[in-house]
Amino acid sequence: xxxxxxxxxxxxxxxxxxxxxxxxIAKGVQRWAVHHNGEDPTGxxxxxxxxxLCRGLQQHPxxxxxxxxGTFEEAVPETLEELERRSTRHGARVAAIExxxxxxxxGEDGDKEEYSRASAYMGEEWWMRAAHTRVTKWIDEYFLLSxxxxxxxxxxxxxxxxxxxxxxxxxxxxxxxxxxxxxxxRMQYEEPVFIEPDEVTPPAPxxxxxxxxxxxxxxxxxxxxxxxxxxxxxxxxxxHDAEGVMQADFFEVPILQPEDGEELEPGxxxxxxxxxxxxxxxxxxxxxxxxxxxxxxxxxxxxxxxMVARARRCLRxxxxxxxxxxxxxxxxxxxxxxxxxxxxxxxxIEEAGFRxxxxxxEIKESYPPRQHRLxxxxxxxxxxxxxxxxxxxLTPREMPW
Numbered sequence: 001x002x003x004x005x006x007x008x009x010x011x012x013x014x015x016x017x018x019x020x021x022x023x024x025i026a027k028g029v030q031r032w033a034v035h036h037n038g039e040d041p042t043g044x045x046x047x048x049x050x051x052x053l054c055r056g057l058q059q060h061p062x063x064x065x066x067x068x069x070g071t072f073e074e075a076v077p078e079t080l081e082e083l084e085r086r087s088t089r090h091g092a093r094v095a096a097i098e099x100x101x102x103x104x105x106x107g108e109d110g111d112k113e114e115y116s117r118a119s120a121y122m123g124e125e126w127w128m129r130a131a132h133t134r135v136t137k138w139i140d141e142y143f144l145l146s147x148x149x150x151x152x153x154x155x156x157x158x159x160x161x162x163x164x165x166x167x168x169x170x171x172x173x174x175x176x177x178x179x180x181x182x183x184x185x186r187m188q189y190e191e192p193v194f195i196e197p198d199e200v201t202p203p204a205p206x207x208x209x210x211x212x213x214x215x216x217x218x219x220x221x222x223x224x225x226x227x228x229x230x231x232x233x234x235x236x237x238x239x240h241d242a243e244g245v246m247q248a249d250f251f252e253v254p255i256l257q258p259e260d261g262e263e264l265e266p267g268x269x270x271x272x273x274x275x276x277x278x279x280x281x282x283x284x285x286x287x288x289x290x291x292x293x294x295x296x297x298x299x300x301x302x303x304x305x306x307m308v309a310r311a312r313r314c315l316r317x318x319x320x321x322x323x324x325x326x327x328x329x330x331x332x333x334x335x336x337x338x339x340x341x342x343x344x345x346x347x348x349i350e351e352a353g354f355r356x357x358x359x360x361x362e363i364k365e366s367y368p369p370r371q372h373r374l375x376x377x378x379x380x381x382x383x384x385x386x387x388x389x390x391x392x393x394l395t396p397r398e399m400p401w
Contacts, residue, residue, distance in 0.1 A: 003043025004030060007050040014054035015064075025067070028076025029053060049080065056083035061370045127363045127372035128293070128325075129221070135323050136225045138358060138378050139212075139288060142321060144205035168192045203319060210287040211269055213314055215307070216294030220244045229288065232270055234278060246270075246278045251306070254280040255313045286314050290323045296330035301392030305348065309390060312353045312381065320381035322354060328361070328373035332396045342375060348391045349377070353384035 004026050011029075012022035026046065033045040040046050053076075057064050060083065067079045167182030178187045212222055212229040219242050220233040231244065234253070238245035256271065258264055264271075269285040270278060289311040298304045311322055324345075331341035346356045358378035364371040392398075 003041065004046065006043055007047045010047065010050050011054065015057065017068075021068075021072075024072040025053075025076055026050060028072050029080070032077050032080050052083065053080060056080075056086075058371050060086065061368050126365065126370070127374055130363045130365055131292070131325050131374055131376055132221050132224075134360075134363070134376065135290065135325075135378075136222070136228050138323070139210065139228060139321065142319075142357075142378075142380075143208075143210055143287070165192050206287070211285065212288040212290065213269075213281070213286045213311075214290045214292070215250050215311065216297075217290070217292065218242060218245060222290070232286075248278040250310065251303070253278055255283050255310060256280045257283050281314055283313050284316050286320065287316060288321045288323065289314055290325070292323070292325040293327065295324060295393060296326050296395055301394050301398050304393040305352065305390045308349050308393070309352045312384065315381050317381055317383075321357075322349075322377075322379040322381070324349070324375075324377040324379070326375045328375060330395055331375065332394075332399050345393055346377065348393055349379060350382070351385075351388055351390055353382055354379035355382045 004023070007029060008019070008023045008026040011017065011025050012019055015022070015025075017025075029049050030040065030043075030046040033040050033049045036049075037045045057067070057079075063079055063082060066082075067075050069075065167180075169180040171178050171180070171187075176189065177191075178189055179192060180186075181188050181192070209226060209228055209230040212231045214220065214222055214231055214233040216235055217233040218235040218237065218239040220231060222229050222231040222233070223244055233242075233245040234248045234250060235245055236247070236249060238247055264282060269282050271280040271282065273279040291307065291311060295304045295307060298307060308322075315322065331345065332339075342359065342361065346359065350356060356377065357380045358376075360376045361373065362371055363374045363376070
């Protein structure tokens with residue numbers, strides 16, 4: 001087809017619009033691409049901007065009405081310009097958070113106020129609020145807190161030990177599933193032979209609320225769910241007037257064993273000094289630890305894994321949960337990375353004493369209809385191999401091309 005046809009087809013498919021409208025929008029995108037990037041005889045630059053337009057409207061659905069009002073000749077550049085403004089603001093917030101982590105590492109103060117504002121804004125994005133709600137849903141399913149779930153029985157993922165044989169992967173295309181056979185090194189429709197685990201006795205339901213440590217949280221978002229969790233939040237620079245957030249650097253907070261000389265009350269999880277500041281965390285005292293939009297902002301790959309290892313020490317050995325939430329850009333893109341970056345992170349984190357229980361790479365809402373690429377892991381605590389060396393958690397900028 002023509003250089004423009006691929007972009008028009010993409011727009012028609014992604015935005016669900018009529019063919020003639022998609023073609024008009026593609027023409028507007030082409031003019032924008034030529035104006036900003038020069039001549040585009042192959043249509044590659046136009047298609048790149050068309051993808052950005054579609055992704056942007058998925059993340060900011062309120063802009064969609066503006067695109068389809070008036071003439072496309074005016075609406076397309078206005079929409080792309082607004083998406084670029086929002087992207088620039090988002091990039092500035094990301095930079096503020098990264099710079100503060102780097103300043104802390106170098107022993108400098110940095111701009112803590114800017115960091116606090118940026119972190120608070122990111123935490124209030126609709127997709128982060130939706131992700132926090134999903135975390136509480138997974139907590140509810142895992143610990144079986146609600147009467148309805150107690151009657152219905154444990155959610156399968158919460159205790160099932162079986163699964164795909166090592167090396168096998170499942171892919172869904174249309175209405176059919178296909179499987180990667182690592183021995184024959186090819187795809188097949190036949191399912192692998194599953195190794196059924198021994199009968200697993202579901203654990204007794206926990207008594208809510210469960211204890212939750214939210215690391216790198218300037219606003220304590222889980223305080224919205226008091227019937228499910230009892231959150232303790234800590235951050236480099238808490239948001240002004242944030243309730244229940246302690247100012248602390250997680251890397252610097254001692255994680256103390258109960259026998260380390262401190263006199264602890266039953267169920268005590270944190271140790272405070274006379275000034276009310278965090279003095280220590282009791283090892284193995286939390287049911288849940290959340291690392292939400294924090295690992296990828298740590299400027300060193302080895303330190304990211306150190307944070308995971310410290311989170312493991314805070315968790316109970318028996319049925320503790322770690323939740324990791326990251327934006328899609330935190331991992332290498334499949335367009336140039338031949339491996340599976342999400343699986344790489346899962347495997348590396350498991351080495352610190354975890355089992356992967358859940359993984360989702362997208363968050364959605366029905367009304368208004370919108371979606372956002374967001375990586376969400378749920379890990380269960382597993383025995384720690386003290387002799388095992390931990391692998392660094394790599395982001396795209398640290399990976400070899």
